[in-house]
Amino acid sequence: MSDLAATSGPSAPVTVLLVEDDEVIRKTVGMALERYGYAVTSAGDGLTGLELFRDGRHDLLLLDVMLPGLDGIGLCRRVRESSLVPILMMSARGDSLDVVSGLEAGADDYVAKPVDTAVLVARIRSLLRRATFSAAAEEPPKPGAGLIFGDLTIDTDGLEVFRDGEQVALAPTELRLLLEFAANPGIVLDRQTLLRNVWDYGWDGDSRVVDLCVQRLRKKIGAERIETVRGFGYKLRR
């Protein structure tokens, strides 16, 4: 990778909390990410990871699924109780159960081990972009601050979402997904398009990521708001 310093633009480095029980992976991934300019804090088990997460400020969590004590999925769920920080899961088992439970627990994306450092960094960047983008930077400009879909109001300037006047807390990926839908109201978006525009995947993305994020979003904004078009994808109901 040529753009080693790409992420070190702001003065404070991006901090990543890495929770991984395999010592070699913990060390090597930590070193590799540091080369890309990230500040890495690492833990060898879930409970230590949770403690570290509560003690400090982290921009992103990189979690292994299989961890001694509290596993990655449990840790993810505990973190989501109080925080919308981007979470990337790493799974070595690669069976769908792991992936699905990780995404259900609130992870934004997953990578299968073994993963190239370049790919890992690309996933991390994509996640961070979602977490830090501002309305001016990435959001398709819309006149007026509020988009209204039934009982749902999206403030595209303040990036806040209200349902029946009450604010809904959306994780970055969920917000990004909702904005993607809001930019194309009533239009069916297929999974590949969503993978490309929200997750920055090409053809190699796993469409379950989309399905599970849509599920989580539905729980927060009302199931009927996003309609499934079988065999194609999803659309936002006006």
Place this chain on the structure above:
Amino acid sequence: MDADIVQAARGLLNPRSQRWKIVALVAMASCAVALAVGVLVHRSTFDRSMAIGRERAQNALGPVVDQYRQTGVADPLSVQDPDAMPPALLRQDLEQVGFWYDDRRPDIPWMWAAESVDGHVIAVQMEMGSELRSLQALDRHIVEASLAVLAVVVPLAALAAEPPNRRLRRVARTARRIADGDLDARIGTAGRARDEITDISSAVDSMAGALQERLLTEQRFTADVAHELRTPLMGLLTASELLPESEATDLVRDRVQVLRTLVENLLEISRLDAGAESADHAVVPLDQVVEESVRRAGLQARLTVTGDPVADTDPRRLDRIVANLVANAHRHGRPPVEVAVDGTTIVIRDHGPGFPGELLADGPQRFRTGAAERGHGHGLGLTIALGQARVIGAELTFRNAPDGGAVAVLRLRGRTRPEG
């Protein structure tokens, strides 16, 4: 829904159905009983009317004979001319009273009684028509009653055969669902009395349970092996990326990639073998998917597309198949490698020596790469392509072109883009 009705109708009309066999059996048994009872009743009634006829004939003969003995004159109502008597009656020993039932004219039967008095045979005959008619009426009643009983019993038998039939059909349906991969399907025997059908039901259920258990064990094992292999590999991969650039580093990285591909291929094969894979269908533009997988494989291939092909398939698995076939063409064949997309058929051919005969005969075998000159590789690519093709319901065949070169033909299940 319609298919269910058609199937039910076919089951109803099938002459070999258990239902009709049971009905036929019940009908036959009923007929046999009716016949036996009818014959017995007929015989005993006939015997009784014979006895009555004989008694009446004897009572009539007695006074005639007495009168003849006393006066030498026979009653004019009696018969004395032997020619008018049935020969069978005359053949009897008539020292005592002899009887003969004369049914030579079937509608007017007679009962004869005769006795010889001093060599002179005197006979009387009694008309038996009313007995015959009441016997015939009795026979008719028995037949009518039997038919009435059959008319009730046969539909009842058909109805009674229905519940066990339905249970058997449920067993068959469940077994088919299990065979189609729904391992959670069970027949269920709770609350049923033990009979042969609950026996076979619980046997099928326990077979499904054992299959499911084995499949789960296999899947768990595969997942554990995957974890055990990938964890150190991930450490190795990341560590090799941290090494300072050098020729030796390139060698290490190259071998790590080879090892990684091998591990992933083996895990993929064991997942395919375990039958744990299911397709994730989507409607995709076929040319784009194929073009993308050729591009990402990083190999040269000439792509020709006919029309605007669209397929309902699993794009990730299709990508695996195409990438493996193109890689195989490069590894074992010679360029140019050509990929042709026409409708839902994808043809990949090279211009090398073609597939070895044993591959064409037996299909791809893991770790068998054929003749040494076909280059190196682990022989897993084609096995994986074949397994993935099976998962997405596509047909993958291998042949050799007449002018040399290996040809792999992938036929996806035909499905056009639905409107809307």
